[in-house]
Amino acid sequence: MLPALPGALEALAACAEIRGEGGTAGEFRRFAAHLGSLPEREGVDLVRQLAKDGSLPAGFATSVCEAVRDIARHGSAAVMQAAVAKLPRDLGRLLAVPSVSLTETLDLHRRFGAVTAADLAAVATLAGLEDSDRQMLALHHRLLELLPSLREGHPRIPLGRAYSIAEQVTSTLRGALPADTEVFTVGSLRRYESTVGDIEVLIGAGAPEPAIDVAVRALEPKDIAHRSGRVASVVLADEQVTLRAVTPAEAPFALVHYSGSGHHVRGLQRRASERGWSLSPSGFLVKGGPRPPVVADEAGLYAALDLQFVAPELRHGDDEIARAASHSLPALVEVGDIRGDLHVHTLWSDGRDSVETVAYAARSLGYEYVGITDHSPSCAASRVLTEERLLRQREDVERMRARLPGLTILHGVEVDILPDGSLDFPDRILEGLDIVLASLHDSAGQSPDRLLQRYLSAMRHPLVHVVTHPANRLVGRHAGYPLDYDTLFAVAVETGTVLEIDGAPAHLDLDGHMARRAAAAGVMLSVDSDCHNAARLGRQMVFGVGTARRGGLEARHVLNTRPVSEVLGFFARKRGGPA
Numbered sequence: 124m125l126p127a128l129p130g131a132l133e134a135l136a137a138c139a140e141i142r143g144e145g146g147t148a149g150e151f152r153r154f155a156a157h158l159g160s161l162p163e164r165e166g167v168d169l170v171r172q173l174a175k176d177g178s179l180p181a182g183f184a185t186s187v188c189e190a191v192r193d194i195a196r197h198g199s200a201a202v203m204q205a206a207v208a209k210l211p212r213d214l215g216r217l218l219a220v221p222s223v224s225l226t227e228t229l230d231l232h233r234r235f236g237a238v239t240a241a242d243l244a245a246v247a248t249l250a251g252l253e254d255s256d257r258q259m260l261a262l263h264h265r266l267l268e269l270l271p272s273l274r275e276g277h278p279r280i281p282l283g284r285a286y287s288i289a290e291q292v293t294s295t296l297r298g299a300l301p302a303d304t305e306v307f308t309v310g311s312l313r314r315y316e317s318t319v320g321d322i323e324v325l326i327g328a329g330a331p332e333p334a335i336d337v338a339v340r341a342l343e344p345k346d347i348a349h350r351s352g353r354v355a356s357v358v359l360a361d362e363q364v365t366l367r368a369v370t371p372a373e374a375p376f377a378l379v380h381y382s383g384s385g386h387h388v389r390g391l392q393r394r395a396s397e398r399g400w401s402l403s404p405s406g407f408l409v410k411g412g413p414r415p416p417v418v419a420d421e422a423g424l425y426a427a428l429d430l431q432f433v434a435p436e437l438r439h440g441d442d443e444i445a446r447a448a449s450h451s452l453p454a455l456v457e458v459g460d461i462r463g464d465l466h467v468h469t470l471w472s473d474g475r476d477s478v479e480t481v482a483y484a485a486r487s488l489g490y491e492y493v494g495i496t497d498h499s500p501s502c503a504a505s506r507v508l509t510e511e512r513l514l515r516q517r518e519d520v521e522r523m524r525a526r527l528p529g530l531t532i533l534h535g536v537e538v539d540i541l542p543d544g545s546l547d548f549p550d551r552i553l554e555g556l557d558i559v560l561a562s563l564h565d566s567a568g569q570s571p572d573r574l575l576q577r578y579l580s581a582m583r584h585p586l587v588h589v590v591t592h593p594a595n596r597l598v599g600r601h602a603g604y605p606l607d608y609d610t611l612f613a614v615a616v617e618t619g620t621v622l623e624i625d626g627a628p629a630h631l632d633l634d635g636h637m638a639r640r641a642a643a644a645g646v647m648l649s650v651d652s653d654c655h656n657a658a659r660l661g662r663q664m665v666f667g668v669g670t671a672r673r674g675g676l677e678a679r680h681v682l683n684t685r686p687v688s689e690v691l692g693f694f695a696r697k698r699g700g701p702a
Contacts, residue, residue, distance in 0.1 A: 128170060128191070129155035131199035135190055137229045138206040141214060143350030147186045154187045170195070211348045211356040212363050213240040216273055223269070227262055238349050238356055239321060239365055240273055241310070241381050244388070245404050270385070279318035280362060281598060282666060283628030286312065288360050289322050292342065296326065299341035304328045305374065309381040313435045315669030317598045317631045322364045325377055331368035338366050373405045375424045380404040386440020387433070394428045394444065436635070436672035455672045456650070458665055460684040463492035466537065466560060466591060466623065466651035467660065471516045472497035473504040476657040478519045482527055484657040488664075492531035492687040494558050494651075495520060499538040499547035502564055508536060510552055531687045533557040537591060542567040544580035546587070553586040558694065560623075561587045563595055563604070571605045578611055582620040588694045589649055590615070592625040592632040603632060612644035619697045621682055622646050624674075626667025627653040635673025642680045647693070649682045 136151035157180065158166050169180070173191045193202045207215050214232065217223050231237040235246045247266040289308045296306045305327035312319045328334035331353045339350065344357035344364075355366045369377045380388055381404065388402075395402035399412015407415040407427070418424045422432040430447040434455055437443045446452050467481055468474030474481070478495055485493035497516070498504045508516065513536065520534045535558035539547040546553065546561065553559050561581040566574060581587050593611065594603025615622050622641055625632050630653060633641060641648060650671050652663035671681065678684040682693060 127199055128194065129158050131194055131203065132158075132187075132190065134199075134203055134225055135206055137225050138203075138210060141210055141229065141232050141349060142347070143355075150183060150187050151190065154183055157183075209346065209348060211238045211365070213243065213273065214238065214349075216277070217243070217269070220269055220273075222265055223262070231262070236351065236354065238351075238354050239323065240270065241321070241323070241383065241385075241404075243273070244270055244385050245380065274320060279320055279599070280322065281628055282312070282315065282317055282319060282631065283662075285319035285322050285362075286628075286662070286666075288362055288364065289324065292322075292324055292359065292364055295341050296324065296338050299337055300326070300328065300334060304334060305371075307374075307378060309378060310383060313382045314384065314438060315436050315635075315666065315673055317628075317634065317670075322362055323381055324364065324366050325374070325381060326366060326368040327371050327374035328368055329371065331370060334368045335366060338368070369405070375418050375421050376402070376406050377404050378421050379424055382435050382438065384438050384440050387438035387443065390440060390444045391428060394430070398428070434672060436669055437675060439673075453675045453677045456668060456676050456678045456681050456684065458668045460678040460681070461490070461650065461664060461668065462686060463490045463494070463531075463683050463690070464652050464654070464660065464664060465494040465533070465535075465558060465589060465649050465683055465690075466496050466625070466653045467493055468497055468537075468653075468655045469495060469516075470506070471495075471508060471512060471519075472502070472506050474655045474657075478516070478523055478532075479526075480657045481654075481660070482523045482530060482532055484660045486527060486530050488661050490530065492533060492690065494533040494535050494560075496535040496537045496558065496560050499536055501539045501541060501547045502537075502562075510548070513548075513552065535559055537562050538587075539564055540577050540581045542569065542577070544577045546581065546584065550586060557691075558589070559587050560589045560591045562591045563593075566595075566604065571607070574604050575606045575610060578606070579614050582614050582618045585698050587620060588697055589621040589623055591623045591651070591653065592627075592630045593622055594632045594634075594637065595630075596632045596634070597629055598631055608637065608640065609644070612641050612646050615641075615647075616645045619647075619693070621649050621693075624648055624650045624667050624671050624676075625653045626651060626663040626665070626670065627655075628663070628666055631666060631670050633670075633674075635670050635675075638671055638674030638676055642674065642676055647682050648676065648680055651683070 132151045132155035136148040139148035139151060170191060173188055207218055214228055217228055218225060231246060237243050237246055243266055247263060247270060289312055293306050293308060307325040309325050310321045310323040312322060326334050326338060335353055335355055339355050339357060342357060342359060344359055346358040348356040348363060353368045357364050392402045399410055400415050401408040401410050416427050418427055425432045431450045431452050433443050433447050464485060469476060469478050469481055498507045500507050500509055517534055520532050524532050535556050537560040540561050540563045541547060563577055582590060596603030624638050650667040652660055652667060654660045654663050682690055
């Protein structure tokens with residue numbers, strides 16, 4: 124065991140240093156050196172004694188004894204595996220790559236403060252690496268190759284869960300930090316991606332180091348994967364949350380860099396390079412060009428690059444920088460533009476709350492109208508509407524209309540599109556409703572062409588107003604129906620049928636890119652919560668609007684940014700009646 128032990132202790136020291144446990148790292152290295160200075164027989168006897176009763180030479184800490192005992196009991200490979208598991212997630216994944224050693228990973232961490240994939244991306248694109256530093260240049264090129272696959276095969280966090288954790292973190296930090304401290308959520312969460320790779324929070328503070336101290340204490344994390352002067356990776360609700368503190372001058376650059384996407388940031392870096400600057404997470408670096416302007420906020424950073432401000436939801440790395448250069452980006456829809464929610468469930472089907480609770484929740488959000496749209500008989504939900512229950516629900520709706528005259532409560536249904544293309548309620552029932560949503564929850568094993576025909580049949584029905592979550596995707600589980608969406612969009616326009624962007628975190632469908640295609644085709648869209656819990660009515664609308672913004676949608680593309688009279692007029696035109 125002795126010949127391998129000093130090397131194992133050195134490796135544990137590197138892990139401890141990355142975690143921010145400098146004292147422990149130093150002890151491991153000192154004891155490894157001590158063993159190396161002893162004759163082999165004496166070293167073996169010392170290690171055996173340590174493993175047996177924990178007797179340490181004077182001046183060594185108990186952490187050394189525990190490490191030696193663990194190695195003796197479980198083997199160095201198992202102990203190292205456990206140590207790596209406690210590291211910040213992305214550095215642990217980097218260590219799993221055969222072409223990157225622990226020494227190189229530690230060097231990246233020491234020299235550049237690399238903790239997350241975003242840090243590694245900054246290193247990989249960092250200008251100014253010295254040509255003479257051949258080893259670092261070689262690692263730099265390997266990182267460029269490795270980054271796209273670093274997280275392949277690793278589960279991502281659903282948007283709803285990541286949002287909840289980040290909301291708790293930011294609320295706690297705003298209460299604990301001085302009033303002039305800024306707290307931002309960054310990463311894919313800020314861009315409203317359907318799944319999130321990192322939960323990252325940026326703190327803008329005049330004194331970053333004390334701010335990190337206060338933040339970590341306030342959060343009381345289950346574990347700390349890394350702790351340094353300005354960065355901490357902590358474990359909360361079994362997820363890693365990275366906190367990063369920067370000065371106010373650095374904040375605009377850090378916001379852009381750590382919000383991503385990587386493709387978007389690299390596009391900005393190329394644009395900065397054309398002006399003789401290097402764009403880093405902490406500011407502009409001059410590389411032969413004129414002195415860059417002082418940047419006060421994100422908009423100022425884009426302005427310095429002669430760009431229109433690009434909203435985080437549009438930072439895909441597609442055509443947004445070219446459009447920003449020509450100042451042709453859209454004025455994106457905002458949550459404040461939404462006047463009502465057309466898709467909400469209650470206790471009458473698989474919702475958690477009564478019509479009364481939903482109505483009061485809608486009013487508290489400032490909505491002018493809300494659609495009560497529970498499931499039809501054939502839906503595989505825990506409860507469904509029958510014709511008799513639908514009539515009883517109308518009485519419930521009428522009672523709430525009398526109580527809340529300032530809120531228009533639309534009585535409707537989310538009716539299933541059956542395998543033969545017919546609807547799950549007869550026309551005589553649908554005619555009496557204010558709003559009819561049609562959904563294709565069950566593919567019935569049919570081909571994409573047949574599924575499309577079911578949709579087209581429903582859209583050509585004069586009593587169907589909205590097709591909900593058209594791809595019927597389940598985030599992280601099912602990509603959605605592989606339909607001919609160009610035909611779907613064309614028939615939606617032809618028939619005056621609204622297509623939905625669903626804010627339920629399980630759907631987020633149409634997704635941003637598909638919503639952009641739909642809007643470009645002339646489709647009228649709605650952004651709805653599809654909420655089954657009144658307490659989440661506002662949150663799921665935020666997700667829906669975030670998804671719509673990812674598609675570049677403006678308020679003019681979204682039906683429920685309009686007053687209820689216009690919404691009902693749109694529906695009336697579909698039915699062929701007077702607007």
